[in-house]
Amino acid sequence: MKLRNLRGLLLPLLLIGAWELASRQDAAGAYAFVPLATIGDALVELLGNGELLVNLLASLARTSAGLALGIVGGVALGALMALSPLANRLVAPLFHALRQVPMLGWIPLIALWLGNGEASKLLIVSLAALYPMVLNTFEGLRQVDVRHREVGQVLALGRWQQLRLVLLPAALPSIATGVLQALAFAWVTAVGSELFLASGAGLGNLMMNAEAGARMEIIVICVLCIGLCGYLMTWLSTLLARRLLRWRPTR
């Protein structure tokens, strides 16, 4: 591997160094910045008893399910709003008002309606993914080149064919952007909902339990895990999007 590929690691390594330095200053420092050795021990423990894996998988499953629902629903709603002026006039004001509310602000209400179990979390994650999907699908469909739409007309494509073969592929770059945003929102919101809705497994629950037990090192491990997994998922999605959009000229 070339040296330049490792440049992205420089800053994290510096941070780790500074962290370790801070933890060695005094007792207060050691409390606020858990020594690396303690974190290492906790990591071995969590991996050994499977706690990290179980909770991580629970969060990932929740994110995937919510993301899938959000993508399907968001593309459908965005397409409906882009293609039907009537639907747009009916739905748009409500949609744009609702999306101003921060996701975590919904949690008390949703918990009241659906309890603090899986259904509530799934709804919150799906909603978080829904917003960017609706917005990007709508924009993508609105910006389809009229010259391409005319080709669809000239080739006598039906309405459904036009949507499937012309409009949606043309909007795909925008939809892919939406998926990347939705993924980030879904992941953050999944962990966030776990922090607030205590039942079940998840990285958020692991963190809450660790806090109750004053296990700072576990919280640190969770934070790192959340960051790393988010990064990996974004990277994978970017690769997938690039593959799907390989028809685009590379600039």
Added chain:
Amino acid sequence: MNAIAPSFPAHVQTGALSIRNLSKTYPLKGRPVPVLQGIDLDIRPGEFVSILGASGCGKSTLLRLIVGLDPDYQGQILLDGQPLNGPGLERGIVFQDHRLFPWMTLQQNIALALKNHDLGTAQKQRLVDEHIALVGLRGYEQAYPHQLSGGMAQRGAIARALVNKPKVLLLDEPFGALDALTRVRLQQELQRIWVQERCTVIMVTHDIEEALYLGDRVIVMEANPGRIGEQVQLELAHPRQRDTALLFQHKQRLLAQLVGH
């Protein structure tokens, strides 16, 4: 169903286009501005008509009306005696920009034109392959449009328009965006293809030589509002030579007429 067998001039019976008293206005600042006025035109089946005119005189508008992209006009357009109603596969069009879909390979782009034909998959595939070969793009079946040169993409657009075996092929400055050498080569190819397929062709261009080289008839369109001006009948068999004395005479005359005064 469109005929799949190759047709020859003597057998060309369909593809007669009649335009009767065609007028079209566009609204400009709330007022209707006439763009086409009182166009009368009869085009024989299998005839190659070139329409020559200054930019903005309404050539593209005329083709858009014929292909069915704009239903808002006065007058009549009849294909084989039947009034037209919206777009249809018996009419094909090639625009100045190739308009291939960037998300489809060349092959998929051309196959898309056959989407609503009730032919078998194998037969569609054969037609697509034939037409890719016809425009000289064999080997580029799997290429995406951005991987093709401008000339190649335009060949692809021609194949897409022809794969339906349309009765009428409309060409809107098809080579206008290409460099001079590519343009000459494609004019030659178009002539070869048309001799082979013999559909009715209306080609819009602002290139006098191109109009004369390819057309059985050259129609000069006048501007403001767009209407039919002089018509030149060219009794000269295809395929033609470029440097024929007859074409040269016509060119001088048309040039004087279009540019002169």
